[in-house]
Amino acid sequence: MQWTKQFRQAIGVLEQIESYGYEAYFVGGCVRDLLLRRHIGDIDIATSARPDVIREIFSKVIPVGLEHGTVIVRYEHHSYEVTTFRVDDEYTDQRHPDSVQFVTTIDQDLKRRDFTINALAMDKTGVIIDLFNGQEDIQKGIIRTVGNGYDRFKEDPLRIMRALRFSSQLGFSLNKHTLKAMQSVINELKSIAVERILQETAKFFAGAYIETGMNYFKVINVEQHLPVFKDNPAIMKRLPQPIKPLQSFGAVIAMLHFVEPAISIDTWAKKWKCSNRIKFEAESFIKALYYYERSGLDPWLVYGLHTTGYSDFVLLVNVLFDNRLSKQIVNKMAHSLPIHSSQALEINGTDLRLLFPDKRPGPWIGDTLKQIEKQVVTGHLNNNKNALKEWVKWNPHATD
Numbered sequence: 545m546q547w548t549k550q551f552r553q554a555i556g557v558l559e560q561i562e563s564y565g566y567e568a569y570f571v572g573g574c575v576r577d578l579l580l581r582r583h584i585g586d587i588d589i590a591t592s593a594r595p596d597v598i599r600e601i602f603s604k605v606i607p608v609g610l611e612h613g614t615v616i617v618r619y620e621h622h623s624y625e626v627t628t629f630r631v632d633d634e635y636t637d638q639r640h641p642d643s644v645q646f647v648t649t650i651d652q653d654l655k656r657r658d659f660t661i662n663a664l665a666m667d668k669t670g671v672i673i674d675l676f677n678g679q680e681d682i683q684k685g686i687i688r689t690v691g692n693g694y695d696r697f698k699e700d701p702l703r704i705m706r707a708l709r710f711s712s713q714l715g716f717s718l719n720k721h722t723l724k725a726m727q728s729v730i731n732e733l734k735s736i737a738v739e740r741i742l743q744e745t746a747k748f749f750a751g752a753y754i755e756t757g758m759n760y761f762k763v764i765n766v767e768q769h770l771p772v773f774k775d776n777p778a779i780m781k782r783l784p785q786p787i788k789p790l791q792s793f794g795a796v797i798a799m800l801h802f803v804e805p806a807i808s809i810d811t812w813a814k815k816w817k818c819s820n821r822i823k824f825e826a827e828s829f830i831k832a833l834y835y836y837e838r839s840g841l842d843p844w845l846v847y848g849l850h851t852t853g854y855s856d857f858v859l860l861v862n863v864l865f866d867n868r869l870s871k872q873i874v875n876k877m878a879h880s881l882p883i884h885s886s887q888a889l890e891i892n893g894t895d896l897r898l899l900f901p902d903k904r905p906g907p908w909i910g911d912t913l914k915q916i917e918k919q920v921v922t923g924h925l926n927n928n929k930n931a932l933k934e935w936v937k938w939n940p941h942a943t944d
């Protein structure tokens with residue numbers, strides 16, 4: 545086993561639990577990603593110890609999901625999700641398991657997991673427990689349910705979206721029985737809370753192999769079961785081709801609104817129950833896209849973009865305008881900006897009021913500062929207090 549630093553740091557957690565006479569394993573996505581040599585997100589640990597025992601073993605434990613048997617353990621400055629071996633009881637409402645039942649063996653715990661590639665556990669010596677040939681499926685690049693697909697998707701239809709997002713993230717194929725089961729249960733997606741669907745859909749659109757995922761998306765017509773898409777079937781034909789992975793869901797909404805302006809960002813955000821942050825991102829991407837369409841790339845546009853949004857913006861421009869904008873150009877322009885936020889301006893509202901003591905405070909202050917900000921960012925004015933004051937004096941209409 546080719547251990548990574550992340551895993552080496554975490555071995556101590558397993559050892560500590562074992563020293564109290566309990567079992568503990570690395571489990572799920574982290575084992576899968578280690579075998580695939582992919583970047584590892586979180587390291588999850590499954591254990592025979594109950595949450596209250598874990599709280600006694602470690603000094604820093606955050607009880608995040610006690611009802612699911614999950615706690616977060618802080619260990620040598622890193623966090624680990626530690627979950628007691630469990631099975632899910634009946635999913636009578638198809639949304640949440642009615643209750644969880646703790647069990648004593650890792651085997652039972654692995655059996656409740658969705659896909660063979662996610663049903664792997666690894667002990668502290670690197671020995672892998674693989675009851676469903678998950679390693680072979682990883683090698684062949686196949687997504688297959690643990691057990692009967694029909695039953696597993698019925699039990700939790702969100703797994704349909706999860707299968708799609710794993711194919712988009714990993715570029716894997718769907719086993720043919722698994723695909724068939726997805727098709728026959730797809731109507732049940734409506735019973736799933738939109739917040740859960742959003743999480744998987746966002747990961748789907750960010751997948752490095754989105755084209756693979758999108759093929760399956762279309763094969764099972766999942767759009768007929770997703771908010772907004774289902775009422776606007778034409779959107780699917782307007783999606784850019786080829787489609788590219790977008791890291792933020794705000795960028796996805798911006799793309800969807802751009803190709804179908806009749807559906808507002810507000811509608812997307814409401815129907816998908818997006819956070820304000822996602823909605824705000826979508827709005828700023830759209831503003832930037834329209835600006836780019838009108839004026840091309842310039843410092844004012846780059847200034848308005850959030851640093852974390854550069855990649856998505858470049859991708860959006862390239863897929864929507866068939867351009868070849870490069871991220872390096874955006875980075876370079878960002879580096880040479882004279883300021884990076886309005887806080888860096890050498891003049892503020894108080895300065896303006898002192899310059900015009902007879903004027904009543906009002907919106908003119910903010911409006912004037914905005915104009916000054918633009919002059920500075922675009923290189924027409926030096927960010928120097930005296931220069932800025934002079935400019936305001938000589939451009940009194942700016943304060944109208």
Ligand code: ATP
Pocket residue numbers: 571572573574585586588656657658659662663700702703747
């Ligand atoms: P990521 O790297 O995106 O976090 P992951 O495989 O860790 O991928 P999670 O959603 O974090 O995915 O879930 C962790 C593990 O829990 C999965 O690998 C799987 O074993 C199990 N799991 C999660 N959701 C379900 C579900 N709906 N049904 C069955 N098992 C699930």
Ligand code: MG
Pocket residue numbers: 573585586
């Ligand atoms: Mg995970």
